[in-house]
Amino acid sequence: MSGILNSSIGRKFAMALSALFLMIFVLQHFVINLFSVINPDTFNEISHFMGTFWVIQYVIQPILIIGVIFHFVMGFVLEIKNNKANGVKYAKNNGAANSTWMSRNMIWSGGFILAFLIIHFIDFWIPEINTKYIVGDMTGMHNGEFRYFHELQEKFVPLWRVAFYIVGFVFLALHLLHGFDSAFQSTGANNKYTKGLQGFGKAYAILVPLGFIFIALFHHFTH
Amino acid sequence: MNLTLKIWRQKDSQAKGQMVDYKVTEISEHMSFLEMMDVLNEQLVNSGEEPVAFDHDCREGICGMCSMYINGEAHGPDRGITTCQLHMRMFNDGDTITIEPFRAAAFPVIKDLVVDRMAFERIQQAGGYISVNTSGNTQDANNIPISKHDADEAMDAATCIGCGACVATCKNSSAMLFVGAKVSQYALLPQGQVEAADRVQNMVAQMDLEGFGNCTNTGACEVECPKGISLENIARMNREYLSATLKG
Numbered sequence: 001m002s003g004i005l006n007s008s009i010g011r012k013f014a015m016a017l018s019a020l021f022l023m024i025f026v027l028q029h030f031v032i033n034l035f036s037v038i039n040p041d042t043f044n045e046i047s048h049f050m051g052t053f054w055v056i057q058y059v060i061q062p063i064l065i066i067g068v069i070f071h072f073v074m075g076f077v078l079e080i081k082n083n084k085a086n087g088v089k090y091a092k093n094n095g096a097a098n099s100t101w102m103s104r105n106m107i108w109s110g111g112f113i114l115a116f117l118i119i120h121f122i123d124f125w126i127p128e129i130n131t132k133y134i135v136g137d138m139t140g141m142h143n144g145e146f147r148y149f150h151e152l153q154e155k156f157v158p159l160w161r162v163a164f165y166i167v168g169f170v171f172l173a174l175h176l177l178h179g180f181d182s183a184f185q186s187t188g189a190n191n192k193y194t195k196g197l198q199g200f201g202k203a204y205a206i207l208v209p210l211g212f213i214f215i216a217l218f219h220h221f222t223h
Numbered sequence: 224m225n226l227t228l229k230i231w232r233q234k235d236s237q238a239k240g241q242m243v244d245y246k247v248t249e250i251s252e253h254m255s256f257l258e259m260m261d262v263l264n265e266q267l268v269n270s271g272e273e274p275v276a277f278d279h280d281c282r283e284g285i286c287g288m289c290s291m292y293i294n295g296e297a298h299g300p301d302r303g304i305t306t307c308q309l310h311m312r313m314f315n316d317g318d319t320i321t322i323e324p325f326r327a328a329a330f331p332v333i334k335d336l337v338v339d340r341m342a343f344e345r346i347q348q349a350g351g352y353i354s355v356n357t358s359g360n361t362q363d364a365n366n367i368p369i370s371k372h373d374a375d376e377a378m379d380a381a382t383c384i385g386c387g388a389c390v391a392t393c394k395n396s397s398a399m400l401f402v403g404a405k406v407s408q409y410a411l412l413p414q415g416q417v418e419a420a421d422r423v424q425n426m427v428a429q430m431d432l433e434g435f436g437n438c439t440n441t442g443a444c445e446v447e448c449p450k451g452i453s454l455e456n457i458a459r460m461n462r463e464y465l466s467a468t469l470k471g
Binding site for chain 2: 004007008009010011012013078081082084085086087088089090091092093094095097098099100103104106178181182185186187188189190
């Protein structure tokens, strides 16, 4: 067990585990956001629960942050190591003949997702932490009603932010189109369920980002 | 057909190297790619120039010696073949063909298109074998029942000729398809079980030591492999490695 992260396969495995964890997180984030379209009251209640329940705030949230940081840092570490493993660059390299654009450019799609996440944290996470833990207001109320739904709608008023989020979700889809299968392959899971998982992965990679785009547009046009 | 060749020329392992243009004429579409290279070299020798060094041996797709990165692909544009099996009918009259050595930090260029692939040998030496007594008392392998499925998969893995196309093709210069195949061919058979845990750990450790990159599952290696070695072998190696390492 010791030093597993020093081996190429161990690093792949750790990368895959963090990816699988983040994909579960993204799915639950999507389901909660979907309630903002279906029923704002339910969205407010879930948001308040997620934002105040101590298990989520003090246990799950730190694990998530560590998972996100680990995935990005390891992604860049692997990229540097892989570049070092390459010799002189080919004068002519026909990558499209044997692999998908998504699989060859995970570092770029991942890099844009990182830029998106920074903006997303500035937009939502930092104000939330400020309200709850610096100002000390844990009520989740503003002018006598839950503030979460209104805050969400306010954010999607500027068109530039909606456009930036849409581009971010497109890159998320591109990242997941390769990343979903790749994570299972890295854990060694290549078996009779692989074909089914690949189908599920494609559906996940397209439908979840598309759903996020729909939610952003919905709030932009219905505010 | 008449062709323009852009070929990597490098005097020795220390020299810088560069792409050099050559013209070849009256190339038959029935020639193999290596025969076309022979024509070029004859031309160069006749004009007093240094012929292009390239690896070759059996010229029938078995030995794994011929390498070359042709028009951006290992072993050229065809599928399931080595360079010696690539025919000139895959090209058109007037084409410009780019010919480079296999590129990877672990495959240093020795001269022109010849690269040092001894890293693969060292990985094999680290565990790509089974320890059996060959003093005359060896048990007949057919006495050990093996399922047809396992035997077929082991045989498929064993068809790897160690040419290095997987490494040359991989954007990370990863050797995991090669090592996955070598680990799998033993892991699938009862004779390989005794040393399975040590084998996979030692071979992966040697692979990392040689400076090969990390697999990111692009699948390019499987497409370019002349023997069609499947990515399933990488997944099996991952399972074998994780199981051996986590169990301690």
